[in-house]
Each structure stands twice: as C-alpha cells, then as structure tokens.
Amino acid sequence: MKSFRKELWFEIPRRRAFINITGDVQRCLDESGVREGLVLVNAMHITASVFINDNESGLHQDFDDWLERLAPHEPVDHYRHNVGEDNADGHLKRQIMGREVVVAITDGRLDFGPWEQIFYGEFDGRRRKRVLVKIIGE
Numbered sequence: 001m002k003s004f005r006k007e008l009w010f011e012i013p014r015r016r017a018f019i020n021i022t023g024d025v026q027r028c029l030d031e032s033g034v035r036e037g038l039v040l041v042n043a044m045h046i047t048a049s050v051f052i053n054d055n056e057s058g059l060h061q062d063f064d065d066w067l068e069r070l071a072p073h074e075p076v077d078h079y080r081h082n083v084g085e086d087n088a089d090g091h092l093k094r095q096i097m098g099r100e101v102v103v104a105i106t107d108g109r110l111d112f113g114p115w116e117q118i119f120y121g122e123f124d125g126r127r128r129k130r131v132l133v134k135i136i137g138e
Helices: 022-032 057-070 088-097
Strands: 002-011 017-020 037-043 048-053 100-106 117-122 128-137
Touching: 002 022, 002 117, 017 057, 022 037, 022 117, 022 128, 037 048, 037 117, 048 088, 048 100, 048 128, 057 088, 088 117
Parallel strands: none
Antiparallel strands: 002 128, 017 117, 037 100, 037 128, 048 117
16 A cells, blocks of 8 residues: 655635635646545645635635625624634634545556545635645555
C-alpha cells in the first residue's frame, strides 16, 4: 500500500471565498501514483472548510448568503469568542460546511457523482492557510 501526503496553501485576499480545488487534488493523485484507494482532503484551519458540491456561481453565492444569515460577521461584539478577535462567525461557518471530504479513487481518477467537485471554503481570509491531501491505496 502507498501513502502520499501534500499540503496545498491558499492566501485568499477577502474574508470569505469558495475555491474549486478539484484540479489541485487530481494533480496530487497523479503525483502519488495511486490507482485505487482513498483520498482525504481536509482544511487545517478552524475557520476554513473543505466540501463537495456543484461548481455553479449562483449556488456559491447562495451558500455565502445563507451562511451570513446563520452566522453574520457583524456585529462582532455579539459573539463571546470575539475577545481581541473578530472571527467567531468563521468558526461557526466552518462547523456548518464541514472539515473534510473523503473521495474514492478508481483507475487513477477521483470517483465522483455527476457535478461533484471539491471546494475550499474560506471564512476568515487574508492570511496563508493550508489544506492537507492524504492519499492511501495501491
């Protein structure tokens, strides 16, 4: 069995964004040489997310609007966590969108259903953050 590990780094200039990282993950898979197995992709920061969904800009705007209604950034003083910080909403948004995804690898490709792609969700940007890609298989 092979094991492969790589970090993807992002520095998003805005507070929130959704970035399609499917191609990045496939390139990691190609580099690993694994043909059959599993890939774990997870955000290594508590105010970021990795999730699977459709690559459709209207849907991404709907996610952003929905998350902002559920956990608005402002007023920052209505969160107990925001003592010297202003990112409590990012922690809540990450909890909703999730930490990681696991995708099957079949014949050297990510084995997705129709329209599925992998996204990095940023909820407290403007600094470098990383995503772990861990691949195991043969």
